[in-house]
Amino acid sequence: SQTIHQWPATLVQPVGSPLSLECTVEGTSNPNLYWYRQAAGRGLQLLFYSVGIGQISSEVPQNLSASRPQDRQFILSSKKLLLSDSGFYLCAWSGGAGNTIYFGEGSWLTVV
Amino acid sequence: AQSVTQPDIHITVSEGASLELRCNYSYGATPYLFWYVQSPGQGLQLLLKYFSGDTLVQGIKGFEAEFKRSQSSFNLRKPSVHWSDAAEYFCAVGAWLQGAQKLVFGQGTRLTINP
Numbered sequence: 110s111q112t113i114h115q116w117p118a119t120l121v122q123p124v125g126s127p128l129s130l131e132c133t134v135e136g137t138s139n140p141n142l143y144w145y146r147q148a149a150g151r152g153l154q155l156l157f158y159s160v161g162i163g164q165i166s167s168e169v170p171q172n173l174s175a176s177r178p179q180d181r182q183f184i185l186s187s188k189k190l191l192l193s194d195s196g197f198y199l200c201a202w203s204g205g206a207g208n209t210i211y212f213g214e215g216s217w218l219t220v221v
Numbered sequence: 222a223q224s225v226t227q228p229d230i231h232i233t234v235s236e237g238a239s240l241e242l243r244c245n246y247s248y249g250a251t252p253y254l255f256w257y258v259q260s261p262g263q264g265l266q267l268l269l270k271y272f273s274g275d276t277l278v279q280g281i282k283g284f285e286a287e288f289k290r291s292q293s294s295f296n297l298r299k300p301s302v303h304w305s306d307a308a309e310y311f312c313a314v315g316a317w318l319q320g321a322q323k324l325v326f327g328q329g330t331r332l333t334i335n336p
Contacts, residue, residue, distance in 0.1 A: 141321045153265075153311065153326045160320040168323070199264055203322065209255070210315075210324055212265040 111136035115200040115213040122220055128173075128187040130216050132200030135181065142183040143201040143210065144175055153199065159183060195220045223248045223316040227327035235335045236304055242297040242330050244286075244312030253315030254295040255324065256286055260308045268310075271295065282306070307334045 115132040122128060134140050144156045155168045157175035165175050172191050176184045183200060200213040224247045234240055246252055253272050257265040269280025276288040286297045295312060309331050313324040 143321075143323070145324075152328045153324070155323045158318060158321050158323065166318070166321075208322070209267060209270055210322070211267065212257075214264040215262075217262070 111202070111211070113200060113202055113211060113213040115198075115216055117216060118214065119217045120219070122190050122218065124192055124220055125189045128185070128190050128194070128218070130185040130198055130200075130218070132183045132185075132213060133181055134183075134202045137181070137202070137204065139180060140202040140204060141208075142177060142181075143203075144183065144185050145199040145201060145212075147197040147199065147215075149196065157185070190220045192220050194218065223314050223325045225312050225314050225325055225327035227310075227312055227330050229330045230328065231331045231333065233333040233335060234302055237301050240297075240299045240302045240306070240332070242310050242312075242332070244295045244297065244327060245293050246295060246312070246314045247293065248314050248316070252295075253322070254286075254288060255313045255315065256280065256284070256295070256297050257311045257313065258282075258308045259311065259329075265311065268297070302332075302334055304334045304336065307332055 112135045142159045145153045147153045159165050159177045173187050198216045201210045203210045226245045228243050255270045256268040259265050268284050269278045271278045271288045278286050284299050288295050309329045311329045312327045315322045316325050
């Protein structure tokens with residue numbers, strides 16, 4: 110069966126520091142991969158998605174970037190964190206367009 | 222543009238009572254609709270989905286939802302809630318991207334269960 114893992118689960122970082130959140134999917138190949146953010150008291154917003162290695166699309170302009178160095182690996186990064194980057198980040202995958210999207214357990218990021 | 226509205230931010234019901242969580246969507250074509258549940262500090266778990274066919278969809282944990290095209294609604298129901306159902310519930314519509322699909326979420330409904 111397919112599983113999705115993301116880490117770290119919790120992160121406290123100072124303003125201006127870099128960020129790297131990692132996500133891997135097992136049990137499938139060539140998945141679509143997604144990064145969502147859930148800010149406090151708000152719904153979920155799609156940040157990035159990828160349909161293949163090296164293919165990244167951004168949904169909203171922001172201080173973050175994403176990369177997909179391997180088929181089942183998706184990384185969310187920032188060179189310099191802002192306070193507004195705080196939130197709950199969720200990685201997700203699907204088997205392709207029109208398929209169900211499954212979420213990881215999430216990563217709590219607090220920027221101080 | 223696609224949108225989802227969950228009119229109830231917070232609902233409280235007694236254990237054993239019935240539950241209905243409302244969801245209205247805006248989408249130009251036939252929608253893909255989802256309900257997810259999120260326990261505090263956790264990721265999202267899929268409860269059920271509607272792609273096509275029978276408009277009454279059965280999900281996990283005893284939940285069901287009914288797609289009503291005329292009302293642009295996809296309300297979630299459960300005949301008898303359990304204390305473990307306390308969580309946040311998100312309705313979402315699937316919107317097409319280039320080669321992928323994104324979920325447009327409602328703001329969520331927080332469910333509290335009274336003993």
